[in-house]
Amino acid sequence: xxxxxxxxxxxxxxxxxxxxxxxxxxxxxxxxxxxxxxxxxxxxxxxxxxxxxxxxxxxxxxxxxxxxxxxxxxxxxxxxxxxxxxxxxxxxxxxxxxxxxxxxxxxxxxxxxxxxxxxxxxxxxxxxxxxxxxxxxxxxxxxxxxxxxxxxxxxxxxxxxxxxxxxxxxxxxxxxxxxxxxxxxxxxxxxxxxxxxxxxxxxxxxxxxxxxxxxxxxxxxxxxxxxxxxxxxxxxxxxxxxxxxxxxxxxxxxxxxxxxx
Amino acid sequence: xxxxxxxxxxxxxxxxxxxxxxxxxxxxxxxxxxxxxxxxxxxxxxxxxxxxxxxxxxxxxxxxxxxxxxxxxxxxxxxxxxxxxxxxxxxxxxxxxxxxxxxxxxxxxxxxxxxxxxxxxxxxxxxxxxxxxxxxxxxxxxxxxxxxxxxxxxxxxxxxxxxxxxxxxxxxxxxxxxxxxxxxxxxxxxxxxxxxxxxxxxxxxxxxxxxxxxxxxxxxxxxxxxxxxxxxxxxxxxxxxxxxxxxxxxxxxxxxxxxxxxxxxxxxxxxxxxxxxxxxxxxxxxxxxxxx
Numbered sequence: 001x002x003x004x005x006x007x008x009x010x011x012x013x014x015x016x017x018x019x020x021x022x023x024x025x026x027x028x029x030x031x032x033x034x035x036x037x038x039x040x041x042x043x044x045x046x047x048x049x050x051x052x053x054x055x056x057x058x059x060x061x062x063x064x065x066x067x068x069x070x071x072x073x074x075x076x077x078x079x080x081x082x083x084x085x086x087x088x089x090x091x092x093x094x095x096x097x098x099x100x101x102x103x104x105x106x107x108x109x110x111x112x113x114x115x116x117x118x119x120x121x122x123x124x125x126x127x128x129x130x131x132x133x134x135x136x137x138x139x140x141x142x143x144x145x146x147x148x149x150x151x152x153x154x155x156x157x158x159x160x161x162x163x164x165x166x167x168x169x170x171x172x173x174x175x176x177x178x179x180x181x182x183x184x185x186x187x188x189x190x191x192x193x194x195x196x197x198x199x200x201x202x203x204x205x206x207x208x209x210x211x212x213x214x215x216x217x218x219x220x221x222x223x224x225x226x227x228x229x230x231x232x233x234x235x236x237x238x239x240x241x242x243x244x245x246x247x248x249x250x251x252x253x254x255x256x257x258x259x260x261x
Numbered sequence: 262x263x264x265x266x267x268x269x270x271x272x273x274x275x276x277x278x279x280x281x282x283x284x285x286x287x288x289x290x291x292x293x294x295x296x297x298x299x300x301x302x303x304x305x306x307x308x309x310x311x312x313x314x315x316x317x318x319x320x321x322x323x324x325x326x327x328x329x330x331x332x333x334x335x336x337x338x339x340x341x342x343x344x345x346x347x348x349x350x351x352x353x354x355x356x357x358x359x360x361x362x363x364x365x366x367x368x369x370x371x372x373x374x375x376x377x378x379x380x381x382x383x384x385x386x387x388x389x390x391x392x393x394x395x396x397x398x399x400x401x402x403x404x405x406x407x408x409x410x411x412x413x414x415x416x417x418x419x420x421x422x423x424x425x426x427x428x429x430x431x432x433x434x435x436x437x438x439x440x441x442x443x444x445x446x447x448x449x450x451x452x453x454x455x456x457x458x459x460x461x462x463x464x465x466x467x468x469x470x471x472x473x474x475x476x477x478x479x480x481x482x483x484x485x486x487x488x489x490x491x492x493x494x495x496x497x498x499x500x501x502x503x504x505x506x507x508x509x510x511x512x513x514x515x516x517x518x519x520x521x522x523x524x525x526x527x528x529x530x531x532x533x534x535x536x537x538x539x540x541x542x543x544x545x546x547x548x549x550x551x552x553x
Binding site for chain 2: 119152157159
């Protein structure tokens with residue numbers, strides 16, 4: 001038997017084994033219009049991989065947080081297009097699935113240092129904001145369940161804070177934008193709103209500024225120097241004897257040794 | 262009494278001088294404006310194309326929010342929002358076919374069929390409080406102020422949404438009388454300011470503005486009283502140019518009706534945000550002892 005043949009047959013055995021082991025019932029799904037029978041219980045992403053697709057894009061964390069695997073699907077008998085992250089949603093019989101891992105959306109270029117907290121900053125960079133007619137297709141297309149249109153409304157009302165807060169859990173999958181017939185770019189606008197909110201609207205943490213200044217001025221230099229010259233044993237000992245903050249500690253918890261506070 | 266309130270986008274940015282004195286004044290009069298949750302843009306302009314239903318989605322969605330809130334009426338301050346919402350409401354009430362289309366398009370919302378009444382604040386003042394009762398609440402009558410009521414279009418046209426007589430409205434005159442001011446009637450008070458033409462042909466707007474301002478001036482008005490941020494923009498932003506172009510014209514202050522209300526009720530002038538007005542209305546008020 002040639003090496004090649006051997007490879008092929010061993011691969012076949014593997015697949016066979018996998019199917020036997022899983023013993024799962026096969027259900028039909030339609031991936032980009034073609035039918036495949038795949039074991040039930042798989043995620044959309046696993047089902048696509050089972051059917052032979054190999055992801056070099058459109059797949060990231062596999063944990064529902066990176067936004068790379070935005071997918072649209074339709075269930076039989078339902079006129080509504082539905083959305084999911086392929087790594088999160090489980091397949092259902094006769095689903096039609098297509099991934100939209102990337103959407104070529106307009107993205108404004110700006111020098112963030114030049115931006116203020118004025119609502120007009122968003123208006124100028126994304127003037128298409130005012131093409132919104134409140135159709136709400138964006139909200140329906142959000143796999144995160146964000147009230148996308150409400151955040152768009154907040155931007156139109158000049159309320160960057162509310163837009164940043166509503167859009168906080170946006171994972172930039174771009175499905176909202178893919179469905180918007182006003183051709184707004186909700187997810188990039190929200191990112192801008194979050195940046196402006198974080199850098200220009202939320203109050204500065206004064207104590208942090210003071211502390212970093214103190215560090216710059218050498219407050220911990222001696223301590224660090226001491227650590228650098230300790231032996232491995234001494235360091236281990238120090239680590240073993242460290243005082244840990246209890247998980248249940250309240251805000252007023254303080255360590256017994258206050259040397260470094 | 263609590264009133265469902267639809268503010269509109271401009272009132273949150275450029276026209277805070279229309280909104281804030283209204284909220285403060287109503288509170289002083291025993292009313293609370295309860296901003297409806299999750300409102301969106303009113304649509305800004307009522308679409309005249311009969312089959313252009315997508316532009317009715319925005320105003321209708323706001324009316325659905327009012328219904329969801331369990332309220333049967335919603336108050337607006339901006340006359341453009343008033344017009345857009347009220348016309349969309351009529352469509353939902355009277356046109357069964359379009360109502361069904363819009364309701365089925367908004368399949369994520371509850372059905373709506375025009376149950377909510379759309380009111381402008383001036384109607385609330387006239388019908389819920391009354392001019393006499395309002396006059397009694399006045400602490401600083403706007404004595405000696407000669408003010409020309411300017412309605413523009415959207416409070417009065419088309420007839421089915423008008424808050425008053427289309428040809429001969431008196432609601433602003435009565436309002437000003439209740440505040441102790443001297444209303445100055447002038448023939449251009451219901452003429453269009455030019456509206457969104459400011460975008461495509463600013464020159465024609467400056468012609469409209471001059472017609473309106475000079476007419477009010479020649480009838481003895483010292484300032485114009487407005488209900489609409491777009492009128493304010495069209496009549497205000499080009500005044501510097503008009504002053505240059507017309508010998509003897511020194512500019513005319515523009516007030517929102519809500520600013521005058523707050524002033525007459527004796528509220529802190531800070532709520533009026535006069536710094537957002539075009540020109541400088543403060544000097545006229547100081548001359549008349551209405552501002553320190």
